[in-house]
Amino acid sequence: MKKIEDLFRAQAASPTETIGLFNGAVGFRVPEYQRPYDWARDNITRLFSDCLNGFHRLGTSGNADAFTFLGTLILVKDERQEASFGGVSVAIVDGQQRLTTLTLLACALVERMTLLSKKIDTLPFSEAARGWLKAEVEDWIRELTECAIGSQKLKGHKTYPFPRIVRAGDQRGKSAAEAEYRSALGKFLNSFGEYVNGDEGEFQPPSLGSGSEASKLGDNFSLIRELIKSLNDPEWYETAECEIVPIEWISRAGYRALFERLNDTLHSDSDQNSALSELIKTSAAQDLVRTLLFAAYFSRCIVLTRVITDDESAAFDIFDALNSTGEPLTAIETLKPRVIQYENGRGGYGGSASEEQFARLKRFVDEAYPETAAKQSETKALIVSFGLLIEGQKLAENLSAQRNFLRTRYDKAASVSRENAQRFVRQIADVAEVRHQYWTTHGIETLANFHDQSRLDEIQQLVAFLNATKSNLVLPIIARYWRPDLKQAGDEKFLQVIRAVTAFLVLRRAATGTTASIDSDFRAIMAPLGTNKFGLNAGVDKTNALMDISALRAAFRTLLAKSKAKIAEREKWISQTIDNPLYQQSKEIARFMLLIAADGAQPSTTELGCWNKIGVKSSANDVYLDYKTWRSPNYATVEHVAPDSEQHLDWDKDIYKNSIIRHTLGNLCLLPAKENGAIGNGSWAKKRLFYRALTETTEAGQQARFEEAAAQGMKFSNSTRQILKDAKRLPLLDPLVMVDEWTVATISARGRNIAGHVWDRLWPWLS
Secondary structure: OOOHHHHEEEEEEOHHHHOOHHHHOEEEEEOOOOOOOOOOHHHHHHHHHHHHHHHHHOOOOOOHHHOEEEEEEEEEEOOOOOOOOOOEEEEEEEOHHHHHHHHHHHHHHHHHHHHHHOOHHHOOOOHHHHHHHHHHHHHHHHHHHHHHEEEEEOOOOOEEEEEOEEEOOOEOOOOOOOOEOOOHHHHHHHHHHHHHOOOOOOOOOOOOOOOHHHHHHHHHHHHHHHHHHHOOOOOHHHOOOOOOOOHHHHHOHHHHOOOOOHHHHOOOHHHHHHHHHHHHHOHHHHHHHHHHHHHHHHHHHEEEEEEEEOOHHHHHHHHHHHOOOOOOOOHHHHHHHHHHHHHHOOOOOOOOHHHHHHHHHHHHHHOOOOOHHHHHHHHHHHHHHHHHHHHOOOOOOOHHHHHHHHHHHHHHHHOOOHHHHHHHHHHHHHHHHHHHHHOOHHHHHOHHHOOOHHHHHHHHHHHHHHHHOOOHHHHHHHHHHOOOOHHHHOOHHHHHHHHHHHHHHHHHHHHHOOOOOHHHHHHHHHOOOEOOEOOOOOOOOOOOOOOOHHHHHHHHHHHHHHOOOOOOOHHHHHHHHHOOOHHHHOHHHHHHHHHHHHOOOEEOOOOOOOEEOOOOOOOHHHOOOOHHHHHOHHHOEEEEOOOOOOOOOOOOHHHHOOOOHHHOHHHEEEEOHHHHHHHOOOOHHHHHHHHHHHHOOOHHHHHHHHHHHHHOOOOOOHHHHHHHHHOOOOHHHOOHHHOOOOOHHHHHHHHHHHHHHHHHHHHHHHO
8 A cells, every 4th residue: 555645745835836846847738638728807817816915915924824825736747748848747637727827927927027127227226226126037037937938958058948838739849840739828838938038029929729718818818918017007906806015015024035136136235225225216117126026926925735646546536535625614714713712711712702792693694694605705795894894904805815814803802802802703793793684685674673763764775775786895884883782772873874875875976977986985984094094993902983973974075075076066966967877877876866856855847857845745655765665666677768779760869969868867767667668668759648647546547548649649558558557656757747848958957856856865964
């Protein structure tokens, strides 16, 4: 029987160490039984974000969390060595998608550094700093090139390049005559080898052939190129799940260690510090420096668990075992043993406040999401919310980063006191309960457990709306003001918070039309105090004071004023809002605004198609901004009045001269889905009769509408007539039936009327 150490060898290895197998002569081969290279865009962006998160952590930690762990690579020495190949062929049993992507990433980094390095001579550096930087760039380009292109030793001192990774059907050789590359991957890397030995600008990939794999390889390399360029783009990080490394951090120990020629080229500490200072101060060098450091991080700090064996059956057994264990433990599950250990050293975990909070977590996470994948997904989203709540930190849904975040922050909290450690765990459970109660339909239905009856309906309606807009980053703000005994302690302030969040979201989205930077604004509310950062986070090693509601409103007003739309004044906001194609940008925002305008209003007799609230005595029948209406199918869909299609000539042609007008607020209404489908894209005359039938208060009145339509040559089908007879009366359509002609002027006036009512309702929530 073989010994374990004779069967396989397992080792954590960086990309550079991985290609160092067999004294650097290793050539990876994807066997024919493997599926094609088909990683999706999400796989690649996730891998890149994971690497950037580790790259950023390197500036604050020298521990294992500064590395990026990318799973297992299972290799078996290929029994069928390539006949004309001077290296050692190794088959990839598992990990070909990751290894191929990392190889493409190495190519893109080599190309990018090659292009950026051309301007070194133009930079205002001292000769010492310039010489050192050139040496660093040349070394890292050489090392990353070796991750993609190996070198075979021939007779004498001659060498010949080879692609590090090929697929079945490719043949690596000791000369161009002996080598043959049929796969897209083989062709690509062979061409890249020619590129690095030339003196070209950008790398021009060769024709990769037809088929999905060739297309995927080309598309993914283009994506990786763009991601590498985004490494230095602050705007890209706005929506990315990672943070840019500030250029001044390059003098920190973690990054300084990546400059491997620093000590060799510049011998004194003062010379080294002076050179680093030159790099930091020279803005024109920052793209190159950050890219160079990331390339070094890629080579040294990305980690694969490499398992290699000579026995192919053993390789498959290892592969099967690794893939039969299911989903990994969640970040909360890996925190629990640490909490138990801490509590047992201070009076015991059993019966402690921490045990009670883990029981809550079990109820709101484990029991609410019994499926493993769903539990993992919910836990990741929960920790993102918790990271903002506790520290105002942007945290990715990366399992390793989240585990490290909980572990290190818990230790920091526990170093203060046991009470503080228990507060940390309690706040995780609080966020879990808030997510359960305010972000699921079942939870919203049971909010009577937490709110006074006088405020219950409004809170249910507002959080249901926020949920519908998928504005997940409002959750930490809500959670900061929430407590389990909210009903007993009083929930008036909590309602004011919900109102302020809602008002900010609607006014911001309606005026700008997009979600651009709004997540950054919500993060700014939670972030530690600074310029346009407002310090609502709870704190780890101490309990931060809770921001007063007036201060929260002021913070939201500040963010509105500094937004692209510079929102601070009613008429300007209305003018901006009515010109946005809200139907395309957010139907949920448009739906909410249409309900606000109708709430407590009556159809205007002077501005046809509009609502009037001046001097109106509202009744129960005039209430539209409530939870029942929001959930009702009667006003479930946002629809166009003048149809979206331009093919209908029975409408005012001016509406279709501008592709935006038909999608603006003034041309939208709310209908049940079935009723809207019945009328389709009929003329205004027919649609108006349809609306009148839906607003009639009696069956006789509705029958009169049918007869009126028939007299004008417009016959409703039997199915449409039945829908109208079965439908509820829809008073929200009352203003529309008063309009004789549907024109651009009607749309503009109606949009301005609706937006005005929205501002008048929401702005007081922020002032």
